[in-house]
Amino acid sequence: MKTVRLTLQHDAETVHPMHRFVADHDAFEDYRMVHGNFSGADEHAFIFHVVGDPDVYETALSEFGGVESYDLTRTGDRSFSVYVRDVPDDVGNQLIETFSGGSLVPLPPLEYRSDWSVRFSVVGEPEDLKRALAQIPDGIEPTVDGVGEYDGSDAVTGALTARQREALRVGRDLGYFDVPRSASVEDVAAELDCAPGTAAEHLRKAAATVMDELEL
Structure with missing residues (x-):
């Protein structure tokens, strides 16, 4: 089984609005998805860990129309977790289908970076990995940061x-x-x-x- 470390660079048309908000706002230092439930076709659930201003984040999240519900838990002076039930847009659905289809398993965390890129690892059969890379939506530029045999290590050692x-x-x-x-x-x-x-x-x-x- 292979593991691939990827960076997906979004443009202005494909970046998620909350990713754009956090990336462009100086109140945040770190933004990562640590768990996700991708089983529903119309709605998904995610847990994010964020370092930054929780009040600024919550105001933006409450104004964003794509969220069904959320629960924000403060874990420190400038850190918090957010459980979000999200209605994905077309790009989000395409990415979820692309990287969770067939033998593929995305490995958390997914790191949402300040340059509008997302970095993560995915494990699967080589043919499914090749297919996924070929099916990435327009407006997203993939970079393969590393390829290797999956040895059961977690995302930290895998990097x-x-x-x-x-x-x-x-x-x-x-x-x-x-x-x-x-x-x-x-x-x-x-x-x-x-x-x-x-x-x-x-x-x-x-x-x-x-x-x-x-x-x-």
Whole structure:
């Protein structure tokens, strides 16, 4: 089974209004769909985690005509979760049908980014993955960020390269992440059989990727 890491770049005609609102408003820092129910043809349910101003978000959501109902739960001073029952537009329905048909399973979270792009992973048979890429609606530009064998890892580890996962595993096993630290980057490099600078780069990029994927 293959897994593909994708970025879908929306234009002004295809970006969802709430995605556009959050992306274009300086009150928000992070916007992700963490769960979704795609079984209904006319209505879907989603859970989003958001970092930003909940009052600004709730005002916009209540004014958006495509939402049947919602429930907003504050989880911190500037973080909240939103359960939304949404009536998808034509583009939304096309994307849902494209990436949940046949053998395909989209892996949350779906990251809604400030440049109107959405980043996520999808698992399935190679032919279904090829079909999905060919059926992406007009106005959405796909970029394949990575392709590999699905090994059961979650979305966080799935976003790492094999070498980055190895660097994190070695660092953990040696004590590089202990407090106080009981292994150096030179120790990690020796175990990875690479230069200390290379090991440091693997660790830095891996840590940045993990932090980017975590729901905080």
